[in-house]
Amino acid sequence: MAEARKSMIKFKPKKFKVGDTIKVDFIVIHPMETGTRKDKKTKKIKPAKYIDSITFSLDGKPFTSMKVWETVSTNPYFSVNMKVPGKGKITVDYTDNTGEKNSKSKKLKPKG
Amino acid sequence: MERRNFIKSICAATAVAAVASPSALLAKDAPKGGNVLSYDAAVAAITGGKAVTDSDKVKLTVPEIAENGAVVPVKINVESPMTEADHVKAIHVLTTKNGNARSADIMLTPMNAKGYFATRIKLAGTQDVVALVELSDGSFIRAAKPVKVTIGGCG
Numbered sequence: 416m417a418e419a420r421k422s423m424i425k426f427k428p429k430k431f432k433v434g435d436t437i438k439v440d441f442i443v444i445h446p447m448e449t450g451t452r453k454d455k456k457t458k459k460i461k462p463a464k465y466i467d468s469i470t471f472s473l474d475g476k477p478f479t480s481m482k483v484w485e486t487v488s489t490n491p492y493f494s495v496n497m498k499v500p501g502k503g504k505i506t507v508d509y510t511d512n513t514g515e516k517n518s519k520s521k522k523l524k525p526k527g
Numbered sequence: 528m529e530r531r532n533f534i535k536s537i538c539a540a541t542a543v544a545a546v547a548s549p550s551a552l553l554a555k556d557a558p559k560g561g562n563v564l565s566y567d568a569a570v571a572a573i574t575g576g577k578a579v580t581d582s583d584k585v586k587l588t589v590p591e592i593a594e595n596g597a598v599v600p601v602k603i604n605v606e607s608p609m610t611e612a613d614h615v616k617a618i619h620v621l622t623t624k625n626g627n628a629r630s631a632d633i634m635l636t637p638m639n640a641k642g643y644f645a646t647r648i649k650l651a652g653t654q655d656v657v658a659l660v661e662l663s664d665g666s667f668i669r670a671a672k673p674v675k676v677t678i679g680g681c682g
Contacts, residue, residue: 436640436641438643449552449649450562451552451626463562473638478636478638478639479633479634479635479636479638479639480633480634481631481632481633481634482629482631482632483630483631483632484562484627484629484630484631485562485627486552486622486625486627486629486630486648486649487630487631487646487647487648487649488597488598488599488646488647488648488649489597489598491646491647492645492646492647493631493633493644493645493646494643494644494645494646495633495635495639495643495644496639496640496641496643497638497639497640498638498639498640500638
């Protein structure tokens with residue numbers, strides 16, 4: 416398996432209770448190459464490589480999904496809200512236009 | 528330690544990316560084969576011709592002036608109870624002058640609890656950023672804001 420892409424899921428605030436609405440941030444290292452830029456050395460167009468689809472799931476059940484285009488910034492950042500129903504695992508699955516698939520998970524641990 | 532290194536690598540990578548010019552995104556420059564879609568065509572594809580109303584329920588936050596067109600923060604907050612009966616179904620982030628008018632679509636559910644979404648997009652030049660919102664009753668509302676982009680030159 417190829418080395419996993421670097422990414423991070425962040426909950427804000429870090430400490431929360433069941434029933435709280437928190438921010439779920441996702442950031443990933445990815446070139447988001449538009450396919451319109453030339454490589455200065457080879458003079459050839461750098462092929463498009465950008466994340467095109469993202470799904471946020473809680474214990475395997477999707478609750479947010481996205482379609483993304485090459486117009487989103489390099490090393491993209493995405494932020495959504497979520498009402499915490501209880502303990503669980505948040506998983507972010509994402510694919511890019513070349514078919515590369517990746518996944519990142521983080522445990523949801525509410526206090527009280 | 529791992530988290531610190533991760534953040535360092537994002538800052539380094541983003542700094543490199545920031546130098547790259549997004550000017551290739553302008554509609555008139557887009558070479559054949561790239562994702563080219565005009566703003567009007569994107570709206571038509573999303574709404575199927577349905578009416579779209581400007582609404583101040585859609586709070587769109589973008590900088591008035593973007594020093595770096597490669598990384599423009601966009602924040603959207605739609606006033607909505609986010610219940611099963613009444614919620615934001617999707618937010619479409621569009622731009623009026625990029626070669627590809629579409630940046631990101633987010634499909635929300637009541638578990639999101641708020642009609643909120645934030646991301647960072649590329650702007651090829653001065654233009655409007657538009658939040659086109661689809662509600663659970665099938666109607667469309669929107670908000671648009673202009674962003675001045677200063678590209679090129681030193682400092």
